Amino acid sequence: MNSKEKIQQMQTELQIIDRKLLSVIEKRVKKSLKxxxxxxxxDLPIIDVIQERAITTLVQENTSLKTTEIVNVFKSxxxxxxxxxxxxxx
Numbered sequence: 905m906n907s908k909e910k911i912q913q914m915q916t917e918l919q920i921i922d923r924k925l926l927s928v929i930e931k932r933v934k935k936s937l938k939x940x941x942x943x944x945x946x947d948l949p950i951i952d953v954i955q956e957r958a959i960t961t962l963v964q965e966n967t968s969l970k971t972t973e974i975v976n977v978f979k980s981x982x983x984x985x986x987x988x989x990x991x992x993x994x
Contacts, residue, residue: 929981936985937992950989956982 905913940950959982960975967974 929984932981933985933988936982937989940985940989951986 943950956979959978963975963978964971
């Protein structure tokens with residue numbers, strides 16, 4: 905296999921991983937929406953700063969990647985969940 909073919913194969917593998925990532929992120933957002941809805945129905949605060957910090961700590965303690973960057977990825981996913989919840993309320 906030449907370099908071009910190897911690159912194409914690896915790019916295809918990356919696309920498979922990207923699809924899996926997207927699926928997992930969608931599942932996470934949907935689960936978060938259910939939690940937010942339950943909180944709303946129970947008249948509890950939607951935003952849970954303690955839980956968000958726990959997620960940040962979990963990420964920091966379990967990654968070999970550049971911590972700041974991967975934490976930002978998770979913060980973006982959390983923000984996505986909040987925005988999706990606000991869209992559903994409309």
